[in-house]
Amino acid sequence: MEPLYLFNTLTRRKEKFKPLKDKIVTMYNCGPTVYERPHIGNLRAYIFADTLRRTLEYNGYKVKQIINITDVGHLTSDADTGEDKIEKSAREKRKTAWEIARYFEKIFKEDIKKLNIKTPFKFPRATQHIKEMIELIKILEKKGYTYKISDGIYFDTSKFKNYGILAQIKRKKLLAGARVEINPEKRNPYDFALWKFSPKDVKRQMEWRSPWGIGFPGWHIECSAMSMKYLGKTIDIHTGGIDHIDIHHTNEIAQSEAATGKKFVNYWLHVNFLKVEGEKMAKSLGNIITLEDIEKKGFQPLAFRYLVLTSHYRSEMNFTWQAMESAQNAYNLLLETISSFNLSINLYKSLFGDKRVSALGSSDLVLHNSAFKEILNIVNYDLDTPRLIAKLWEILKSDEDLKFKKIFVLEADKILGLGFKEFLAKQKLPAEIKKKVLLRERLRKEGKWQEADKIREEVLEAGYKIEDTKQGSIIKKVVVKN
Ligand code: AMP
Numbered sequence: 001m002e003p004l005y006l007f008n009t010l011t012r013r014k015e016k017f018k019p020l021k022d023k024i025v026t027m028y029n030c031g032p033t034v035y036e037r038p039h040i041g042n043l044r045a046y047i048f049a050d051t052l053r054r055t056l057e058y059n060g061y062k063v064k065q066i067i068n069i070t071d072v073g074h075l076t077s078d079a080d081t082g083e084d085k086i087e088k089s090a091r092e093k094r095k096t097a098w099e100i101a102r103y104f105e106k107i108f109k110e111d112i113k114k115l116n117i118k119t120p121f122k123f124p125r126a127t128q129h130i131k132e133m134i135e136l137i138k139i140l141e142k143k144g145y146t147y148k149i150s151d152g153i154y155f156d157t158s159k160f161k162n163y164g165i166l167a168q169i170k171r172k173k174l175l176a177g178a179r180v181e182i183n184p185e186k187r188n189p190y191d192f193a194l195w196k197f198s199p200k201d202v203k204r205q206m207e208w209r210s211p212w213g214i215g216f217p218g219w220h221i222e223c224s225a226m227s228m229k230y231l232g233k234t235i236d237i238h239t240g241g242i243d244h245i246d247i248h249h250t251n252e253i254a255q256s257e258a259a260t261g262k263k264f265v266n267y268w269l270h271v272n273f274l275k276v277e278g279e280k281m282a283k284s285l286g287n288i289i290t291l292e293d294i295e296k297k298g299f300q301p302l303a304f305r306y307l308v309l310t311s312h313y314r315s316e317m318n319f320t321w322q323a324m325e326s327a328q329n330a331y332n333l334l335l336e337t338i339s340s341f342n343l344s345i346n347l348y349k350s351l352f353g354d355k356r357v358s359a360l361g362s363s364d365l366v367l368h369n370s371a372f373k374e375i376l377n378i379v380n381y382d383l384d385t386p387r388l389i390a391k392l393w394e395i396l397k398s399d400e401d402l403k404f405k406k407i408f409v410l411e412a413d414k415i416l417g418l419g420f421k422e423f424l425a426k427q428k429l430p431a432e433i434k435k436k437v438l439l440r441e442r443l444r445k446e447g448k449w450q451e452a453d454k455i456r457e458e459v460l461e462a463g464y465k466i467e468d469t470k471q472g473s474i475i476k477k478v479v480v481k482n
């Protein structure tokens with residue numbers, strides 16, 4: 001078995017992956033804040049998480065995966081100030097906070113389905129785990145990690161020895177107050193809210209009773225509580241965007257490890273940003289793009305997935321509409337090429353009988369093993385999807401026999417998730433087209449080129465291309481946008 005190497009943010013190194021249990025991997029992916037449609041940067045984060053899951057499965061592991069739904073507590077500022085994003089969006093859109101949260105959760109789930117992202121074990125909502133969060137804060141309180149100020153209960157980061165280990169924040173720098181102290185009541189600049197009190201002047205829609213007063217959870221505590229509840233005190237993998245390293249994940253580690261005394265996560269994996277035309281995607285810049293925008297311009301979600309997979313997850317990805325168009329064209333070309341497998345194999349059967357088809361190459365098992373090994377060799381090196389895609393093209397353009405190409409495509413698709421299998425299953429040569437193709441073969445043998453060409457035209461009009469190769473005629477389905 002090929003070892004699997006993953007880049008662990010904790011050590012800033014590619015490490016050989018070894019799960020806690022033999023065959024099961026526990027994985028938590030920080031989920032969306034459901035106050036708006038996810039933008040394509042957010043979606044990149046889940047395409048990455050899905051690629052990771054598929055790679056683990058390809059390596060023979062079962063993956064117990066959680067994607068949480070942040071439906072409360074994520075404030076407009078990471079420094080525990082500002083408004084709750086969901087309450088704010090509700091006010092702007094004249095809906096209740098609950099309506100907003102459920103609506104955008106639904107959109108998120110639809111989007112990831114369109115992107116062929118596999119459904120996780122669970123999508124737990126923060127609002128349904130308030131009890132678990134309160135219990136966790138109570139433990140931290142008992143252990144002396146918390147203190148109360150006028151707007152909430154805070155975690156005292158000076159009490160947690162390893163604070164900042166993920167972000168590689170050095171203690172000295174930390175004490176010197178490298179960051180602006182926003183709330184003067186906080187004991188240390190990096191301290192963060194575990195529980196926030198409802199403001200006195202505004203009535204919040206989402207609020208709960210707690211031993212400390214009516215309010216709502218701080219943003220970070222939900223992930224610790226839900227990760228522990230569904231996956232255990234220590235888990236194998238936790239993911240998110242690189243923006244989560246310094247604050248969200250740093251704080252998750254502090255509060256979880258302070259509470260349990262155990263390591264929280266063994267492997268931290270972070271996906272780099274998707275930028276738009278070279279700029280960070282931000283509402284204030286007005287450059288948010290959603291999957292809906294992509295579809296409205298006539299592009300397919302899976303072509304967007306293809307585009308995402310052509311950059312390595314740890315590289316910045318620059319989205320441009322031109323790149324999107326090239327990705328759609330490349331994706332169409334892939335489908336067209338792949339369509340020939342079933343269509344042509346079908347044709348060969350008619351031309352030469354089943355014997356010739358199986359004589360085209362080695363046995364399925366050998367071909368399968370060779371494809372499997374080649375793919376593992378690529379993806380097990382920190383999920384190198386750009387290389388896998390390059391390899392896919394190389395093989396499709398090569399002189400390998402159709403059978404191997406087909407096997408390779410179907411195997412690679414287990415990682416890439418580009419819908420090749422489903423597409424291929426639909427490719428059947430209609431009887432009247434097959435008749436025409438066979439007739440054309442005969443005409444060509446008889447040297448009746450003009451008549452043969454005419455038939456080729458007719459077949460093209462019916463949506464199929466005939467290409468003459470050394471191995472014989474190949475039939476492809478003409479794939480146009482959508
Ligand atoms: P949010 O909905 O803001 O909680 O973010 C959901 C996920 O998307 C988190 O893992 C973020 O780190 C990630 N994310 C946010 N913006 C981007 C971006 N431009 N590119 C890649 N990932 C992002």
Ligand code: ZN
Pocket residue numbers: 030031223248
């Ligand atoms: Zn989280």
